[in-house]
Amino acid sequence: MRTSVRKTWKMVVNGEFVRSESGRTFEHDGQQVPLASRKDVRDAVRAARQAQPGWASRRGYNRGQILYRLAEMVEGRLDGAVSDRLVHYAGWCDKAAQVLGAVNPVAGPYFSFSFPEPVGVVGIVAPGPGALPLATGVAAALAGGNAVVAYAPDPIVGLEFAEASVTSDLPPGVLNVVTGDFSSVASHLAAHRDVDCLAVPAPAQPYAEACSDSLKRLVELPREGWEDLAGIGWVERFVEIKTVWHPVGT
Amino acid sequence: MPSTEAAWTYAPAPEGRDIVKLRQSYGLFIDGQFVEPTDGGRFVTENPATEEPLAEVAQATAADVDRAIAAARAAFPAWSGLPDLERGKFLFRLARLIQERARELAVLESLDGGKPIRESRDVDVPLAAAHFFYYAGWADKLGEAFPGRDPRPLGVAAQVIPWNFPLLMAVWKLAPALATGNTCVLKPAETTPLTALLLAELVQDAGIPPGVVNILTGDGTTGAALVSHEGVDKVAFTGSTEVGKRIMQTAKTRHLTLELGGKAANIVFEDAPLDQAVEGVVNGIYFNQGHVCCAGSRLLVQESVAELFVRKLAHRIESLIVGDPLDKNTDIGAINSRAQLTKIQELCASGEEEGCVRHESGAALPERGHWFRPTFFTEVAQTHRIAREEIFGPVLAVMTFRTPEEAVEKANNTVYGLSAGVWTDKGSKIFKTLGKLRAGVVWANTFNKFDPSAPFGGMQESGFGREGGRHGLAPYLSLGGEA
Numbered sequence: 001m002r003t004s005v006r007k008t009w010k011m012v013v014n015g016e017f018v019r020s021e022s023g024r025t026f027e028h029d030g031q032q033v034p035l036a037s038r039k040d041v042r043d044a045v046r047a048a049r050q051a052q053p054g055w056a057s058r059r060g061y062n063r064g065q066i067l068y069r070l071a072e073m074v075e076g077r078l079d080g081a082v083s084d085r086l087v088h089y090a091g092w093c094d095k096a097a098q099v100l101g102a103v104n105p106v107a108g109p110y111f112s113f114s115f116p117e118p119v120g121v122v123g124i125v126a127p128g129p130g131a132l133p134l135a136t137g138v139a140a141a142l143a144g145g146n147a148v149v150a151y152a153p154d155p156i157v158g159l160e161f162a163e164a165s166v167t168s169d170l171p172p173g174v175l176n177v178v179t180g181d182f183s184s185v186a187s188h189l190a191a192h193r194d195v196d197c198l199a200v201p202a203p204a205q206p207y208a209e210a211c212s213d214s215l216k217r218l219v220e221l222p223r224e225g226w227e228d229l230a231g232i233g234w235v236e237r238f239v240e241i242k243t244v245w246h247p248v249g250t
Numbered sequence: 251m252p253s254t255e256a257a258w259t260y261a262p263a264p265e266g267r268d269i270v271k272l273r274q275s276y277g278l279f280i281d282g283q284f285v286e287p288t289d290g291g292r293f294v295t296e297n298p299a300t301e302e303p304l305a306e307v308a309q310a311t312a313a314d315v316d317r318a319i320a321a322a323r324a325a326f327p328a329w330s331g332l333p334d335l336e337r338g339k340f341l342f343r344l345a346r347l348i349q350e351r352a353r354e355l356a357v358l359e360s361l362d363g364g365k366p367i368r369e370s371r372d373v374d375v376p377l378a379a380a381h382f383f384y385y386a387g388w389a390d391k392l393g394e395a396f397p398g399r400d401p402r403p404l405g406v407a408a409q410v411i412p413w414n415f416p417l418l419m420a421v422w423k424l425a426p427a428l429a430t431g432n433t434c435v436l437k438p439a440e441t442t443p444l445t446a447l448l449l450a451e452l453v454q455d456a457g458i459p460p461g462v463v464n465i466l467t468g469d470g471t472t473g474a475a476l477v478s479h480e481g482v483d484k485v486a487f488t489g490s491t492e493v494g495k496r497i498m499q500t501a502k503t504r505h506l507t508l509e510l511g512g513k514a515a516n517i518v519f520e521d522a523p524l525d526q527a528v529e530g531v532v533n534g535i536y537f538n539q540g541h542v543c544c545a546g547s548r549l550l551v552q553e554s555v556a557e558l559f560v561r562k563l564a565h566r567i568e569s570l571i572v573g574d575p576l577d578k579n580t581d582i583g584a585i586n587s588r589a590q591l592t593k594i595q596e597l598c599a600s601g602e603e604e605g606c607v608r609h610e611s612g613a614a615l616p617e618r619g620h621w622f623r624p625t626f627f628t629e630v631a632q633t634h635r636i637a638r639e640e641i642f643g644p645v646l647a648v649m650t651f652r653t654p655e656e657a658v659e660k661a662n663n664t665v666y667g668l669s670a671g672v673w674t675d676k677g678s679k680i681f682k683t684l685g686k687l688r689a690g691v692v693w694a695n696t697f698n699k700f701d702p703s704a705p706f707g708g709m710q711e712s713g714f715g716r717e718g719g720r721h722g723l724a725p726y727l728s729l730g731g732e733a
Binding site: 060064065084087090091094095098099111230232248249250 | 335338339342380383384386387388389390391394395676677678679681682683685702703719720
């Protein structure tokens with residue numbers, strides 16, 4: 001009879017496995033999981049902010065390769081629907097601009113075009129159960145070139161997902177995953193001025209006041225139905241559209 | 251004139267060829283297996299750099315074409331009926347298999363086709379993997395690519411490809427066809443069948459169901475039987491304009507993609523960064539021995555800088571290394587076949603007869619194999635054959651112009667319309683000029699750029715239909731309820 005080696009569950013911040021700086025944990029399914037503090041959330045936002053320009057500067061093709069690698073690492077660790085969802089968004093990385101962008105037939109002698117750019121640092125407070133809503137929001141935000149601070153509602157599968165991300169080619173800080181109390185993490189993210197966009201489970205209205213302070217984009221995530229909630233729509237919520245004008249000689 | 255002596259020499263740096271395990275003889279890939287051709291016919295594919303035989307491949311007959319199309323037809327319902335993401339995941343696997351066997355594919359491509367290993371390694375094979383990766387991702391997004399248009403696959407696609415980018419052209423054909431749910435019968439070129447046959451093995455390894463991809467080797471008769479077959483719903487061809495016209499007459503389906511010849515103009519304005527432009531012009535015409543349909547085979551340089559530009563060009567081609575395709579220093583490899591070499595020589599002779607001035611590098615050539623030095627002609631008139639006909643070799647026709655209007659007029663003075671280049675520091679001039687060029691692809695201050703996400707294809711007698719990008723899906727789909 002072998003005695004199993006139990007895993008210490010840790011959050012992922014800046015590519016590293018960390019306990020809460022507060023030293024607090026909470027019990028989930030008989031296991032101790034880190035209880036993120038306001039400072040943990042702040043550290044995660046700082047890491048995301050630092051990593052975001054580098055991630056955004058990678059071409060869509062490269063981001064797609066990395067998300068696909070993440071799908072490879074998730075395969076077998078979590079439900080197959082999660083790796084399938086990552087494959088789906090790996091494909092959007094180099095295609096989102098072709099669906100969301102446009103050449104604008106302006107009346108004057110100008111070449112005008114519009115294309116998506118990442119909104120920046122995205123907080124994703126996913127609904128449960130399981131990792132599918134979390135993976136969908138994270139993958140869509142990453143596909144758009146954002147860095148993410150994610151809250152895992154179902155902490156064990158959420159941290160499995162986070163572990164897989166550390167073993168993929170995702171650069172440190174691009175995806176940070178915290179666990180703990182839903183409403184306190186959501187409130188910390190809503191109040192943080194360096195978070196550009198916050199996605200929370202419906203209803204999002206309670207976070208509107210905090211988000212309005214810095215005009216943070218507020219995205220509402222459905223509570224259920226995530227099996228069928230893929231698609232470009234989620235990428236679209238995590239990008240801005242930039243329009244460029246250039247004269248055409250006459 | 252600058253010295254023709256190289257400032258330094260390079261020690262040989264040959265890539266090992268052991269990684270390639272050639273079989274003595276290859277069958278046809280039909281219904282997921284390698285099978286014998288019905289009449290047992292074979293032909294030899296050689297290494298154009300040494301003229302040594304590499305392997306025997308099967309000559310597919312009309313009966314083999316029937317078999318392959320029947321296999322593709324039988325595989326179509328299940329393949330097109332797969333959930334879209336599941337179909338896409340097979341193509342992601344294929345992209346990964348190409349990445350994993352990249353070195354082997356690159357060496358084989360250079361052995362069979364003669365292109366420099368640096369190009370097969372850094373261009374052909376990575377682009378092939380990227381192309382599958384890109385179209386794999388479209389498989390489950392067709393509704394978003396064509397909203398409200400009910401995209402559906404056409405059925406069986408007959409695809410015939412040329413010898414200049416053997417693996418890459420195979421992938422350009424297969425990836426969008428498969429992603430959209432079609433099944434395929436592909437015929438690689440007679441002189442370069444080997445990487446397509448290795449790709450067939452990767453199709454097996456990826457677990458793609460039998461009959462979804464069929465690969466028939468053979469000569470022009472095989473291709474003619476394939477593209478004129480009653481049982482195909484789509485024909486895609488890359489090759490000469492002459493054959494493209496014949497296919498348009500004989501194909502039984504109106505779903506056609508024809509990517510044909512070109513005679514692209516590279517327009518260099520006096521305000522262009524000249525050294526960059528020289529590099530672009532050199533890349534435009536000498537890349538892949540000039541065996542490129544979109545090659546910048548005509549240079550239009552503004553009169554005020556023409557003399558300087560030609561001097562820089564003459565100097566630059568002296569440092570191009572011609573020789574062993576497997577040597578990592580090589581810039582210009584072997585001409586693909588004896589027949590192609592003869593055609594290039596014949597056209598260059600016509601240039602001299604018509605009074606053009608020939609400039610070529612002093613590069614030493616290997617004794618065996620098919621070789622041609624980087625060459626350009628000055629004193630070329632628009633009526634000369636070398637200014638009108640596609641040479642498909644490392645030969646550039648240099649002409650001059652005074653005004654932007656003249657440049658555009660000369661650039662458009664061709665039956666073709668595949669690509670063009672514009673070199674100037676002024677953005678507004680780029681946009682003004684490109685708007686007037688009759689070409690499917692225009693490169694500004696760069697040349698010969700390819701990406702899976704960017705549509706490619708020609709206007710006029712360079713053919714129709716686009717490959718690459720979102721637009722590259724449409725030729726393989728029925729959209730908006732059309733038949």
